[in-house]
Amino acid sequence: MIRKRLVIVLMALAAVFLALVGRLGYVQMIQAPWLTEQAEDLWRRNIPVEPKRGVITDRNGEVLAYNGSAPTIVVIPSQVKDKPGTAKQLAPVLDMTYEKVLKTISKRTLLVYLAPGGRKITEEKARQVRALNLEGVHVTEEGKRYYPFDGLAAHILGFAGVDNQGLTGLERWYDDRLKGERGRISFFANAKGQEMPQENDEYVAPKNGEKLVTTIDAEIQTFVEREMENVVAQYNPDEAMMIVADPKTGEILALANYPNFKPASYRSYPQETYNRNLAIWKNFEPGSTFKIVTLAAALEEKKISLTDSFYDPGYYEVAGHKIRCWKAGGHGSETMLDVVENSCNPGFMLMGEKLGKETLFSYIDKFGFGKKSGIELPGEGKGVMFNLKNVGPLELATTSFGQGVAVTPIQQVMAVSAIANGGKLMKPQVVKEWRDPDSDQVIEKMEPEVVRRVVSENTAKQVRESLESVVARGSGKNAYLEGFRVGGKTGTAQVAENGAYKSGHYIVSFIGMAPVDNPRLVAYVAINNPKAPLVFGGIIAAPVVGNVLADSLHYLGVKPSTAGLKREYMYTDIKPIEVPPIAGMTVKEAQKEMYGSGLQLKVETTGKGDYIVEQQPHAGAKVPPGSTVRLYLSDKPSP
Known part of the structure; x- marks a missing residue:
């Protein structure tokens, strides 16, 4: 028994x-890698290494944010x-x-x-x-985020905060792609947080954010912001907003607001200035620019023709x-084309009545009003x-001439772009x-996106030609450009x-396109509460778009044309002055030409040097008396 036991x-x-x-x-051979990993996780301490936030450029590669x-x-x-x-030093x-330093480094945290004072410091410090x-x-x-053009396109770009996070604009909308992925410097430490001797630090490189190429053209954006500054200086409005788009693609080439701000110093501005992108956020009654929708619907549904007679x-x-x-x-006897030229409210109320509320509002919906456009x-x-x-x-009557409903500037631009684009929104x-x-290789290319066809090509063509008549003969004369077919509405x-x-x-506005026969651009400006003796869109807003x-x-290199309607002048109209050829002259020769000829034009110079290499407007352009001719200077003559 004993043996058995x-x-x-x-x-x-x-x-x-x-x-x-x-x-x-099992522990030594099977579980060893897992246990080692768990142990290293307990010992490892990481110092984050921030990635470089993605560069943002304009369509031509001009860096707007880096x-x-x-x-x-x-x-x-x-x-x-x-x-x-340590705190003392x-x-x-x-x-x-x-x-402050002592309190910070005494915290019980990793x-x-x-x-x-210690964030984003100089190399010397x-x-x-x-x-x-x-x-x-x-x-x-x-x-550290830099915006080399200060406030240029600020409401499009937005800005990034101190922690590399996008807070407004494109910086916020595409934060996930711009911010990249953090790297780290890793080291091993004991339970007291003291670094273990004879252990090598590990460096894991960050993954930098992707490069964003916008549709914005920095040059056109500069033109827009220059005109906005002139509007502010001349009329002191409460607000102003402007958009320029390519109607064929839907690409936004420029967008600006007043008040504006500088992204690098956004803390110096009220929150509403940088949080409200007026060009896409502001809702207001559009007034007569909305008549383009009523006109297009009435022509498409064959409720009117431009030669029909009407008495106002x-x-x-x-x-x-x-x-x-x-x-x-009133305007008395007129055709429907005259109704458009004169911006005659009774004529548009007639169109709305002929359409009926279901049809008119169906076109308002098709043109994209009452819903977000989907801009990024x-x-x-x-x-x-x-x-x-x-x-x-x-309500039907007031809607037909743009009163009682509210729209945003971007909706207006896309709706009129549909007319410029042959009826496609x-x-x-x-x-x-x-x-x-x-590598700078293209990862993703955005293709133009057609939302829907709104009207036929023939209707779009009739509307464009009507809008050209508004600029040549009607209320939009101050947007007329000699040599270019401009269509628009005040x-x-x-x-x-x-x-x-x-x-x-009042909010005064003007929306225009050019050239009417093959539109390259659609431009819209709205100015809220301008201070002027006469407050009309044709007087204040039309010249800005022009x-x-x-x-x-x-x-853009669009060649002038002799086709199209010629501007009609009334005895009260001020006739334009033809801009002389100045580019290629020296500054002294230009002064002699400008002042010696008695032309009523102002001169503004950009750059330094004795030679004029470029001018705007170009030679031969016709502008109102008192207009400014911008001269671009260089140390060397143009080749």
Whole structure:
């Protein structure tokens, strides 16, 4: 019995021994990599290395936003043995108080940034910190965002915050692609946070953000912002906004707002200035620019023809109410083309009545009003439309000439771009393509996107020619350009406040396209509450679009044409002056030419030197007296 029991005990001990050996082998051989990884995770400490945020350029490669590398001080509190002494040495170098530094490095946490004085510092300060050779104090790199053109295209670009995160504009909309992925510097530390000796640090490189190529053209954007500055200086408006687009692709070539801001110093501006992109956010009654939609719908549905006769007594009676024309006494006998040229409200109310509310509002919907356009920018508004069941004869009448409904500037631009594009509504685009940050190879190219066909090519052609007639013979004469076929429509809309229209408060606007026979550009400007004796879109807004179109068409190399309608002059109109050929002259020769000839033109110079290499407007252009001719100077004559 004793032997049997001994054998059983020995066998049990052997089984236990074999189980221990098996377990040991399993731990040593099978679980070893996993356990090692778990242990290293407990020992490893990481210092983050920020990636370079993606570059943003205009369509031609002009850099609009980029990241420069900037040193940043991080501290691992557990490694700092002499905290008071460390704080005393760091404080003067980083322009921080001793108390602030001491409080920060005394926190019970793995890693702290010495903010604000230790973030994104100069190389000189970084060298001073390294020279102190303080335990637990490390110098890493962070990206600092730069905007080389200050406030140019600020509401499109937006800005990035101190932690490399996009906060507004494209910086926010495409933050995931622009910010990249963090890298790290890894080291091993014991439970007290002290670095383990004889262990090598590991560096994992960050992955930089992708390069964003916008549809913006920096040159056209400059033209727009120059004109906006002139508007502000001359009329002191509450707000102003302008967009220039390529109607064939839906690409936004320029977009600007007033008030504007500089992304690099956004903290110096009120939040509403940089958070509200007025060109896509602002909802307001459009006024007469909206008549383009009514005209297109009436022509498409064959409710009118441009040769039809109409009599305007100065009002149109709707449901027992007389809604008056802007012109006291009316326009009298006129054709429907005259109605468009004169921006005659009664004529457009007739069109709306002939269409009926279901048809008119179906076209308003097709043109993209009452919904977001889908532009790749945050904060877009969608406008305000009447609910169809609440539309009676009065609402139908006022909607037909742009009153009672609210739209955004981007909706206006895309709707008129559909007319310029043969009847096809395009989705607006502000991104042209994405490129690899290292190889600069195209990763993704954005293709133009047709939303829907709104009207036929024939209808679009009739509307374009009608708009050309508005500029040559009607209310849009101040946008007329000698040698270019410009079509457009003025707008002068009262601003509603607390359910009533505010006396003397108007938003004036103008939307234009050129050349009418093959539109390359659509431009829209709206100016809120300009301070002027006469507040009309044709007087204040039309010249702004005319100037931008003139410079942009010349810049794009569009050749002047003798085709199209000639401007009709009334005895009250001021006749334009032909700009003389100045490019190629010296400054002294140009002064003699300009002042000696008695031309009533102003001169503005850009650059330095004795030779004029370029001029805007170009030679032969006809401009109003008192216009400014911009001369571009160089040290050498043009070849």
